Amino acid sequence: MIDELLSWALKQRLGRVEQVRSQPHELQAQVLKQLLHTARNTAWGREYGYTDGLSAAEFASRVPISSYEQLYPRIEQVLRGEADVLWPGRVQWFAKSSGTTNARSKYIPVTSESLENGHYRAGRDMVALAGSLYPEAGILRGKTLALGGSHGPNPFRPTDAHSHVGDVSAVIMHNLPRWAQSRRTPPLELALLDEWQEKLERMARHVLHENVVTLAGVPTWMILLLRRVSELGGGRPIPEIWPNLRLFLHGAVAFGPYREVFRQLIPHEQMRYLEIYNASEGYFAFQDQPDSSDMLLLLDHGVYYEFIPAAELDHEQPRALTLEQVEVGPSYALVISTNAGLWRYHIGDTVRFTSLAPYRIRISGRTKHFLNAFGEEVVVENAEAAVAAAAEATGALVRDFTAAPIYFEAGAGSRGGHQWLVEFVQPPASAQQFAEVLDTTLRQINSDYDAKRHRDMALQPPVLTVAAPGTFEAWLAKKGKLGGQHKVPRLSNSRELLEALLEQKS
Structure with missing residues (x-):
């Protein structure tokens, strides 16, 4: 009965995914309206004159585009526990973001709204879509092996036991609703271990005897885990250890260079792969077509998008285009406003559109990479x-x-x-x-x-x-x-x- 209820609930999201395809501009207008209304009484909202009815053009003219360094003084206030700075209330969770050669980590606020209406909503949509694309995969009839990071106390509030900093994957895992926790493996005490080599070994030993039907994580680290599982299984191929494994939801790095490695690790003709684009700042897109690596831009998940033409990044005042103004082909630097209190935030990723009806993208690079x-x-x-x-x-x-x-x-x-x-x-x-x-x-x-x-x-x-x-x-x-x-x-x-x-x- 639980499986049937979950399946029914997930299928209801397919209609919303179709709205993302068919009503993109309306959804983005709603997102901006909700963001401005919710944040109008924050320190940021008062400074920049957030009011109900503020147009997209007025919003863009009032609020500056900010890099992390430019927004950091406000983020530091949030880290130290000040309330109503960028978003209503006090933020307790922060995603610690790296991935650059810069030694200083980035601390990205993760609000309850960004978790529920962003990461979790997109995750449900992804599961619903995967079940629709590959009904034979039976993704609700077993466990998802989720490979993530760890979290610890907020160093800016060392005495606050309720405030934490960690990888966004760890933040997401720790706060998952109970029904989702019951569908994933390994248990949190293993999944959130800090020491990676110990975690890899203990995870491999635990999941060896689980009914794993879906993998989720970064390809580079998943390869190491799968190899260890195979070793512990006496050298047997992964399909013999997990005969019901059918799907890998992957992200963070492009899958092309690793595709053949996975074909060898999981030599099963029914194994499927879908790409997701999530980051510390939000869940932005996922692959919605099995025969194309293009990803559907998610427009109903707490993020309002603007796009700077990559060719204009060095300009003193680059243009920031709305969704209606983008074209197929050129690379654009992604600018986001979110329900975590990031306002016209230059995330550092570049994307290019492969389709405008619906809006589908590919990640083309980093503005610094x-x-x-x-x-x-x-x-x-x-x-x-x-x-x-x-x-x-x-x-x-x-x-x-x-x-x-x-x-x-x-x-x-x-x-x-x-x-x-x-x-x-x-x-x-x-x-x-x-x-x-x-x-x-x-x-x-x-x-x-x-x-x-x-x-x-x-x-x-x-x-x-x-x-x-x-x-x-x-x-x-x-x-x-x-x-x-x-x-x-x-x-x-x-x-x-x-x-x-x-x-x-x-």
């Missing part, structure tokens, strides 16, 4: 596609990678270039071919890169450096960033990260 030392404008999306093509062509399985510039040196004939540090699960048949396919693919999909590579005049061919096994994991461990949604940045215009990884290798 790209290669543009020589005008080549290589974004993360380009890099992921090129590495995936090179791996497929050479039979390689990629564990992780990053790339950085090789800068011009003094002397005639010196050229710039890119150095790619790649850690393989299975090395390519030919490292030279891997580098050549990577280069060729980048030239095919990025005209700016191709122009710089013309006759090797501005850019030399890419230099491939093979990382020793465990290099990336060891660097993350050294930084205290193992597990959760932590990852090594794919691209950087500085060699700082790559050199640190090379030192780690040695």
Whole structure:
């Protein structure tokens, strides 16, 4: 009976997902109206004149676009327990966000509204949609193996036992409603362990005998867990250990470079994969078509969107477009206003639209994670596609990678270039071919890169450096960033990260 009730409740969300597809502008107008009304009596709302009836244009003209650093003084007030600063009430939960080479962590407020009407609503929609797309998967007839991070006391309020800081995955898991907790594994005391290596081992031993039907997490860390489960299962393939496993909900990094690894780990023709786009700041999109990696932008989940054309990011006053003004093709920097009190917040991600009816996107990169030392404008999306093509062509399985510039040196004939540090699960048949396919693919999909590579005049061919096994994991461990949604940045215009990884290798 419980299964039937859950199934019925989830199916009711499919109508709302259809509204996201068919009534995008109306939903976004409602979200902005609700956000402004709710926050009108906060310190921020009073400062910027939030009133009922404030138009989108008036909102944009009154409120500045803010980076984390610019918004931080207000966020610090919230961290220290002040009420009614950016959002009504006192915020007790904060997502600690990393993923950059900046040593300073970001603390993103997570309100009860952002959990319930954002992360959880989107999660229910994703489960309902997955059940509709793949009814044979039986995702309610077993457990979801959820791989996440950890949380601890709020360092700004060390005596407040009710205030916590941690990975957004841990915040979400800890606060899940009872019915959802009963459907996931492992138990919270294991899932929220802080020490990653101990957690991996204990999780693997616990879930070995569970009826796992769905996986949820970051591909890089899920690979490590699945391998350990297989080892503990006497070397049996995952489908023999979990015969009912049918679905992996993955996010945080592009799946292309890992697809073949999962095919080998889970050699089952009915295994399905769906991508999600969630972050510390909100749950933004999910893959709603089985035959396309495009993701449906979620417009009814507590987030109001604006978009800065990526080509204008360096302008003193870049335009911020509304949803009605975007076009298919160009990359846009994402600007969000949310029910966690983030107002016109420049999140740092770039997306491009693949469809406007409905609004579907792909993540194209990070405003701070790209290669543009020589005008080549290589974004993360380009890099992921090129590495995936090179791996497929050479039979390689990629564990992780990053790339950085090789800068011009003094002397005639010196050229710039890119150095790619790649850690393989299975090395390519030919490292030279891997580098050549990577280069060729980048030239095919990025005209700016191709122009710089013309006759090797501005850019030399890419230099491939093979990382020793465990290099990336060891660097993350050294930084205290193992597990959760932590990852090594794919691209950087500085060699700082790559050199640190090379030192780690040695």
